Amino acid sequence: MLVLWCPDWPVTAAAAAAGVSPHVPAAVFAGNRVVTCSAVARRNGVRRGMLRREAQSRCPDVAVLASDPARDARLFEPVVAAAEELVPGVDVVRPGVVAVPVRGAAAYFGGRNSPDAAEHAFSERLAEQVSATAGVECQVGIADGLFAALLAARRGVLVPEGRDAEFLAPLPVAELDQQGESTTEFVDLLRRLGLRTLGRLAELDERTVATRFGHEGVLAHRIARGAAERPLSPRRPAQELAVEQHCDPPLERVDTAAFVARTLADRLHAGLTAQDLACTRVGIYARTEEGEERHRVWRSARPVTAHGVADRVRWQFESWLQAGSGGRPSSGVVHLRLVPEELVHGAALQLHLWHGAGAAGGTEDDPGTERASRAFTRVQALLGPEGVCTPVLTGGRGPAERVEFVSWGSSPGKPGEQAPWPGRLPAPSPTTVPARPVPAAVLDDERRPVSLTARGALTSRPHSVAVEDGVARNITGWAGPWPVDERWWDSAAEGRRARIQVVTTGDGPALLLLLREHGKPRWIVEGVYD
Structure with a gap:
């Protein structure tokens, strides 16, 4: 660039x-x-x-x-x-x-x-x-x-392609201040540790940097290696893309609202197409004769077409008009406005040349996928945005943290699997994750409880573990602990925890993943391996 x-x-x-x-x-x-x-x-x-x-x-x-x-x-x-x-x-x-x-x-x-x-x-x-x-x-x-x-x-130089790391290596770490945020203390710490050039910082292992410096250090290490910290976000001139219409007579029936919505949706879609844009979130805003205002923002997993926008307006009117006495508008809608709340570039919407029912994952041209998508959206119209949720694999350190339920068509609220997660549990993941916390007691060979030190180490060697049934099982092998100090900069949300894996004898599960949180009296079973 x-x-x-x-x-x-x-x-x-x-x-x-x-x-x-x-x-x-x-x-x-x-x-x-x-x-x-x-x-x-x-x-x-x-x-x-x-x-x-x-x-x-x-x-x-x-x-x-x-x-x-x-x-x-x-x-x-x-x-x-x-x-x-x-x-x-x-x-x-x-x-x-x-x-x-x-x-x-x-x-x-x-x-x-x-x-x-x-x-x-x-x-x-x-x-x-x-x-x-x-x-x-x-x-x-x-x-x-x-x-x-x-x-x-x-x-004033042009760096040859693929030579970023070589160009950055001899430069002083003070150049990290060019990121737009004050990093004086961090740069001063690097100097005192003897890391005076970006090349010396890039030579360190990323896991070591993450453990010592946290997110700020990981970002500095990444850009010192010449890795891209973020893609470009091309600017587009601000333009008014919303469409609206004053309704006379007022809209009091779903069929008349659907007719008006079709016209507005065509205008909205034409305006977006002229700018090589598409909409993934559309806001529906309505005002009644009595001055009441209703609005709902609809999100779609794929950019919506004019037909899709019209359908969403019709479904929303059905929801409003079929609501009980407390939610139904007291008069007809006199003003309707459609606002594209989230836009994507048209270049990002290219489909494969060959697609359809046989394509992996399906597309909107796949009849089965299209019917399922419309059914989910219809149910969401009746139950609300949180009424239809799908599990999405996201990033995290523990097995339960790596799955997030999001509203249909929405995106996860945290970084994905490829983001750095220092302290993450090594593969493989447990086969079973309990739906509720299962308490466990870990004891040493003298029947004393095993807990954690301030540095996240075990206070003694694990010898046996007793789960909620109270039966103590001998531990024949164990690994860990893997300590994690999360959000240490926020006193209200910080949390220290550590995980260990133990192999037990006797009936029941043979390999357990145990979690201990700082300040909690007991361990809990976070996962079970087959």
Whole structure:
């Protein structure tokens, strides 16, 4: 990807808004400290993080400007518009930084040149376009990942494909501050531990980094290795896509509401198609003669068609009109509005060339899948969004945490299996997970309870375990513990726990997964292996 960077943008925007000349030293202050300063101010000794008094003692003529993120974003809009004149769908990382997918644009503007020459030609063209149109200074860099491309833009270099890690390795860990959030304490800790370059940080094992530094360390380790921290999110100009209609006479019957809904749905679908968009969540808003307002947001597992939107309006009217005395509107609907609440790009909706009943997983063209989807949606209309739920495999550390029941058509509320889960239970997973907690007592060879230390270690060697039936079974082998310290930064939600696997003798289960939570008096059986 390509990153276009406008140096010192907050101070550039603040100076432009205040009418300060670019040749005058200027700095933006927040909390009486320098947030950003111009190149002229830096030549006079002003640095980021300085107190205002120190900055003015080094440069008495420095212009003091206030921090205003809204102003920075507003004044950056012409720069984004200038970039969009050359290549659509740019991603505004933050005011002063724009990211652009480079491959297609470079092939277009670079002609039949080699890939490297095409990228060079495109980067020069984009920089000239922004400078000439928006009248601001900018630099361009190209790399595989967003972080590497940003650092390349600050140095004005084009990193060859697949060489991000090599480019990042000699750079100091202080470059991690370019992520838009203050990481001063984390960077200082890395320095004190002797990790002074991104290459030294990238050499560490990711599990070790996660254990020592948590989420912040995992993210820093990932970008130090040149891995992509997130894909681009192309910006689309804001447009009014909602459709509405005033109903005269008021809608009091389902069939008349369905007729109006069909017209509105066609208009909504036509507007989305013209923008190469599709809708996965549609909001239905209605207002009655008496001023009552009703609304419901419908979610679909796939982008809905005009027919699907009309069906949802009809089902919603049936639900409203068939409700009891407390939920039924007291008068007819005089205003109906459809709002696309969640949009996806049309390019993401391409189906395989061959699809249908034989396709793996089915598609909307599969009659069986389509009938099942419509049946689930109809039941959801009658019972509410939580009335139809499906189990979804998600990420987690314990076996019970890896399955989440979500509303039909919704997405899981936490990261998936591919996200890092430090402290996760190793494979294989238990065959059976009890629906309710099953208490267990773990004893050592002297019949003393086995618990956990403050560091998550066992207080003694397990010798026997007694489940809810009270019968003690000898432990012939055990593994663990696997300690987990979750949300340690949040005192209200933190939780320490540890898991062990034990092999028992006698009748009943032979291999158990046991869980002990900090502060709880007993172990519980979290899973049973076959």
